[in-house]
Amino acid sequence: MQIWGGHPLRGHVNISGAKNSALVIMAGALLCSGDCRIRNVPLLADVERMGQVLSALGVRLTREGDILDVNASELITSKAPYELVTQLRASFFAIGPILARLGIAQMPLPGGCAIGARPVDLHVRGLQAMGAEVQIEHGICNAYVPGANGRLKGAKIYLDTPSVGATETLMMAATLADGETIIENAAREPEVVDLANFCNSMGAKIYGAGTSTITITGVSQLHSTDYSIIPDRIETGTFLVAAAITRSEITLSPVASDHLIPVIAKLRDIGVPIIEEGTDCLRILPAESLKATDIDTLPHPGFPTDMQAPFMSLLALAEGDSIINESVFENRLRHASELNRLGADIRVKGNTAFVRGVSVLSGAPVIGTDLRASAALVIAGLAAEGKTTIQGLRHLDRGYDRLDMKLQQLGARILRVNEASADAELPNNNSNPPASVSL
Numbered sequence: 001m002q003i004w005g006g007h008p009l010r011g012h013v014n015i016s017g018a019k020n021s022a023l024v025i026m027a028g029a030l031l032c033s034g035d036c037r038i039r040n041v042p043l044l045a046d047v048e049r050m051g052q053v054l055s056a057l058g059v060r061l062t063r064e065g066d067i068l069d070v071n072a073s074e075l076i077t078s079k080a081p082y083e084l085v086t087q088l089r090a091s092f093f094a095i096g097p098i099l100a101r102l103g104i105a106q107m108p109l110p111g112g113c114a115i116g117a118r119p120v121d122l123h124v125r126g127l128q129a130m131g132a133e134v135q136i137e138h139g140i141c142n143a144y145v146p147g148a149n150g151r152l153k154g155a156k157i158y159l160d161t162p163s164v165g166a167t168e169t170l171m172m173a174a175t176l177a178d179g180e181t182i183i184e185n186a187a188r189e190p191e192v193v194d195l196a197n198f199c200n201s202m203g204a205k206i207y208g209a210g211t212s213t214i215t216i217t218g219v220s221q222l223h224s225t226d227y228s229i230i231p232d233r234i235e236t237g238t239f240l241v242a243a244a245i246t247r248s249e250i251t252l253s254p255v256a257s258d259h260l261i262p263v264i265a266k267l268r269d270i271g272v273p274i275i276e277e278g279t280d281c282l283r284i285l286p287a288e289s290l291k292a293t294d295i296d297t298l299p300h301p302g303f304p305t306d307m308q309a310p311f312m313s314l315l316a317l318a319e320g321d322s323i324i325n326e327s328v329f330e331n332r333l334r335h336a337s338e339l340n341r342l343g344a345d346i347r348v349k350g351n352t353a354f355v356r357g358v359s360v361l362s363g364a365p366v367i368g369t370d371l372r373a374s375a376a377l378v379i380a381g382l383a384a385e386g387k388t389t390i391q392g393l394r395h396l397d398r399g400y401d402r403l404d405m406k407l408q409q410l411g412a413r414i415l416r417v418n419e420a421s422a423d424a425e426l427p428n429n430n431s432n433p434p435a436s437v438s439l
């Protein structure tokens with residue numbers, strides 16, 4: 001991807017459905033033996049792969065625009081395909097519904113962004129508390145429920161850390177379990193609430209999602225539903241930061257601004273004016289100056305780790321020194337060295353980045369190491385002088401719905417090229433932007 005920086009954005013951007021809701025809700029559809037219609041599904045490589053995982057299990061899927069119809073009435077296997085599951089994180093969460101439906105599941109350990117060890121011990125311990133026998137061998141998590149009816153049992157589960165995925169896996173498993181499950185220290189992310197709402201729309205009995213204690217009363221089966229997923233708060237945040245760094249005025253909708261409280265608060269600290277318009281629209285105005293601030297990532301409702309990398313790009317151009325502490329994942333600061341190639345002044349020690357604001361960034365060839373790191377480089381490229389060439393588009397495609405196209409519609413000079421030809425052009429780094437660029 002090539003970006004010629006220094007051009008303000010203008011206009012309106014449509015925010016897609018949330019990646020992390022769509023993926024887990026697709027897994028949740030495994031709980032239902034009827035038709036599930038899921039609306040507002042983003043166009044993402046991860047969604048495509050999750051669909052392939054479900055298909056391999058015997059699920060029938062059809063997609064038209066952003067509507068996905070899923071029918072999991074006949075599951076033909078409890079074994080998920082290794083090559084697919086290892087490419088994304090959320091596929092693993094399907095272990096909960098598969099086990100609840102079939103009493104047996106063989107789930108490879110997941111992939112996803114390489115931002116830390118990302119174990120699945122909390123998922124496993126929770127399923128064990130619900131009566132499953134679980135063993136990990138040869139990269140596969142084998143789980144089964146002993147006993148004649150193969151039904152999980154309600155349990156009291158305390159999560160050592162409020163893991164989003166573990167909360168979702170266990171919540172889904174508990175919907176069809178025998179009796180009541182209580183998850184303490186549950187994750188409170190909006191996507192957990194979205195999944196609970198989806199399950200409840202199929203007749204599940206989940207109470208307290210969005211708080212630290214979730215109670216689920218198991219039912220014997222779930223019914224068909226028609227459900228629309230929430231707007232992507234991380235995509236929204238990414239466009240807000242893209243507008244902030246280019247000193248632009250844009251509007252964004254649909255958005256759920258109550259899911260963005262820490263992000264909007266930090267942007268305001270930095271000096272970026274944001275106006276809420278109506279119930280689902282945000283307007284961002286050009287900042288007079290960008291001021292340094294400190295960020296500590298935390299589970300929701302704290303500042304989201306998925307917004308840390310984009311904010312690092314913004315703070316790289318703020319006046320003064322900022323400290324960014326990544327508390328959720330142990331290896332999620334790899335974009336700092338790539339931002340330094342663009343002229344940023346960032347030092348990393350352990351899980352902390354010390355960002356000394358500079359007045360300009362200058363375009364250079366860089367590599368995105370994970371999804372949000374790649375987004376951070378796109379954002380920096382929009383502000384940098386000259387041309388930035390970004391490799392690692394496969395990460396972006398996993399989690400952003402046509403990011404280059406949406407930015408182009410806002411007036412960004414951004415061109416998608418295949419990575420081999422991007423390499424070929426690297427020496428010509430400061431060439432002028434083409435008069436117009438198209439996909």
Ligand SMILES: CC(=O)N[C@H]1[C@@H](OP(=O)(O)OP(=O)(O)OC[C@H]2O[C@@H](n3ccc(=O)[nH]c3=O)[C@H](O)[C@@H]2O)O[C@H](CO)[C@@H](O)[C@@H]1O
Binds near residue numbers: 020089120162164306
């Ligand atoms: C597909 C999806 O929804 N991905 C999101 C989800 O990932 P994911 O669900 O993988 O993230 P978790 O909330 O589980 O991880 C949080 C922390 O808990 C640790 N942990 C997690 C599970 C476990 O069994 N043991 C354990 O120690 C992790 O290593 C990490 O340090 O939440 C993250 C935190 O908001 C986001 O960055 C990801 O975008």
Ligand SMILES: C=C(OP(=O)(O)O)C(=O)O
Binds near residue numbers: 089112113115372
């Ligand atoms: C870390 C992320 O995704 P995943 O959990 O799918 O790797 C993310 O969306 O930023």
